[in-house]
Amino acid sequence: MLELEFVLRSQYAFRPKVVAQAITGIAALGNIVLGERAAILSASAKSAQGWDFADSNCLNSFPRLFAVNVSTALRLASLMSCST
Numbered sequence: 001m002l003e004l005e006f007v008l009r010s011q012y013a014f015r016p017k018v019v020a021q022a023i024t025g026i027a028a029l030g031n032i033v034l035g036e037r038a039a040i041l042s043a044s045a046k047s048a049q050g051w052d053f054a055d056s057n058c059l060n061s062f063p064r065l066f067a068v069n070v071s072t073a074l075r076l077a078s079l080m081s082c083s084t
Helices: 002-010 016-028 037-048 053-079
Strands: none
Touching: 002 016, 002 053, 016 037, 016 053, 037 053
16 A cells, blocks of 8 residues: 555655545455555545655554564563563
């Protein structure tokens, strides 16, 4: 979706709101599988409000990634008998 947003904006000069509507429409199709549907829809909505799509998509993923990394670090610490 990141590449689609970039191409629609940079090569075809679509406005961010139009691109956001297209991405939201594509995400709503029943035969489309998106791994991060909620993050993509959130990034699309923020893009329509003036955010950069890539930045808002990264921002949407950060808390989840951070939680995974903290969880992994704690698990590794317990396996190595480190105090946490």
